[in-house]
Amino acid sequence: MSTPQGGVAVTASGWSWRHAGRPRWALRDLDVTIEPGERVLLLGASGSGKSTLLHGLAGVLGDSEDGDEAGRLLVDGVPPAQRRDRIGMVLQNPDSQVILSRVGDDVAFGMENFNVAPQAIWPRVRRALAAVGLALPLMHDTGHLSGGQQQRLALAGVLAMDPGLILLDEPTANLDPAGVLEVRDAVAAAAEQTGATLIVVEHRTAVWLPVVDRVIVLGAAGEIVADGPAAETLAQQRDRLTRAGVWVPGAELPHITRAGAPGQALLSAADLAVGYRGGPVTERLTFDIDRAATTVVTGPNGAGKSALALTLGGLLPPRDGRFSAEAAFAPAPHRREPVRWRSRELLTRIGSVFQNPEHQFLTGSVRDELALGPRALKRDPASITAVCDALLERLHLTEFADVNPYTLSGGQKRRLSVATVLATQPELIVLDEPTFGQDRTTWEELVRLLAEIADEGTAVVAVTHDLDFADLLADRHIEISAPEALAKAGR
Template structure:
């Protein structure tokens, strides 16, 4: 491609579909549409509808026959998408999987170098891209020291620097704070103004993107179920789409009822706590926090404030960089009061953790076996394991996926699976990092209702989230790091 300016790409699907090699059911099937060069398209659909698979197909990264089976045709500029990979740039749901190099500047420059862009042009592009997405760190800043939200900005910066003809964004703002969401959207808008491209965005929470979009395509069973200008699709068909789980403005999901009793005894306390991912590099200090039985706590704040690191430290998975995390006698139940000293088996019934990136805690080869890992480690009888597993499969809409490989699930399905796996051992404290990531309106409501039920049964729920509706729905106590309003 060199230094020449890319032109917007044309995209066409002709009865296209994809089935993962380990799955009997197709991820999506019979999808047909044409996107003209320069169009800005928002792709909607329920969790598991195949939206991410479509973007992977357009980017040409689904793999060959050993990875799965395709049907129909998927074209970019009239050629098979697999033959036009340089035309498309993709930001994945999980930005951690896109970090390649150890330093921020090198990582952003990587794509440009692969495209053969002259070195003298690469670094001005890198600097401009980092500024556009609001990632204000030195070029030699270690990528391993970035938060999940910062890694999302890093991935987007790498895409913007390449200036492809087709921009494919898979929930690009899912783990960003509200300021970061607007910043990323505006960065994409500015790029399109100066370097026109075709834009395809997959997103559940769509309000922020609608002003940029010229078209909405809704994917459902049987292919495309709605296609047209945003006001027509979301207006005339809004109620039907909302009933199917699509997020539609003006059709909010139901909130669970408020708790019937006040929070009870303290289960976990932090005093003068400092937290760090990299030794000697504390990201937050002076934290004092009590977590009560029967309470939901929402940990909020901007990207990079240390929210995820705090969650891992409370859960006994990272040592405090200063101060202490102490379990109450009721929670410790005879063990050392410091969770960091507990064994993994001790943690199972005391503190459960749901990571921001679901792939980091998948262990089994089927969804059903994934849910059985914890209960089996506790030595529970097989009939009890089966009962717990069946209940969670049903409650979190994973029953039809019981025999599937967890890695073939959608992002939203993986999130529900990791929540279910953490709940399966019935810990007294549950720490969840972005628990509603990737959920459609229906599964969002069901997941929040499940967390509310755990709270009402006497568990403590700590939700690290940028989704302030989660805090409101759970009537959570807000604990803010970094001054988020």
């Protein structure tokens, strides 16, 4: 075992950061001290600078070409880049943190880079994987991991290094409810055993309150608007923080009134089994996707939900069973299977929002990203401009219209990915984790928007671990079991 070195101290003195090419500072004049061993929940609206602060503390923001910096940000009294061997960070996008092709090698990678003794590495790898609940062989291909499994893998890599500062950016966003608690408890246990300082960015406030000492809330201008003991601060400033987009526990959810009713079927599945080539296959599913209906797909990590979303979107062939479009929805009578449709035929019929929004960005600006689909359909320039302007305003992206999509916050990227699909006005929209990275305000706006387009006749399918979202929106609920559960049941 390694010998824990305890937590580090974090100090910001008038610290500010502005990303290159942006007129507004992401964070402005931060003054804060976090003592060694403190556990902090960092809250704030989408785009308030939470991820930027974590990147600054990890020493990975870059140099003057990447942005403008003012003031001082220190870890144990020195710039963070000089303490990288004491800092571990789980990024908001776990896909970007998977380095090697085998699970065990990926967890060992950080320790190998910091010259941990070879005989100590593999016991720590196994212990970290067990702690986060990733029960897979060390030789398992990382390319076959679900989004939630990637998050567990990234966290295992951090915990195995026994860092003095643990930085977690939305570490449970892609996890099923049981996995959320398992990962939270693993993080809390690691911090307790090592004395590490912990800073967590997470919109699931209630989950983390039992294991943190303090909350720090960032405002829309990148300033600190609240700082204090966790439960006390949220209780005393509940209404103010709720209005600012913070998920305050106990705050009432919106009431969504649906005006429409499900219409005719667009797609039908009978004994459908889906999965990636070389990977496990789901249980057999039978269902219809109806016009003007909202269908929610839930299930544990690794059950095949994302594979089902890609199959529904015509982007992945079924592994078995029947899956076809109704005659009125298909582009031709002899091509009823969506996977056989041409790109242009899919654009007007089925729009897919991927789990990782970056996987569908193709241009250098937010506005061009929105206009790409309508332009491919040769729609009128004036109508394209009107659609783009309306979506930018509705999804709180107007000020970022000329910004590179890859430089947006995680929540902003998710809203843009939804908007790009809505821009072509398809008859069916399939979304994989649509509420990822959303604050309370943008979450409610997104739920209302999806309810509205369903009432107007669009079929909506959403893969999600967000049970509040599912309860508010679902006309129909598809639950997929984990492959190991099916094996135990003899199915």
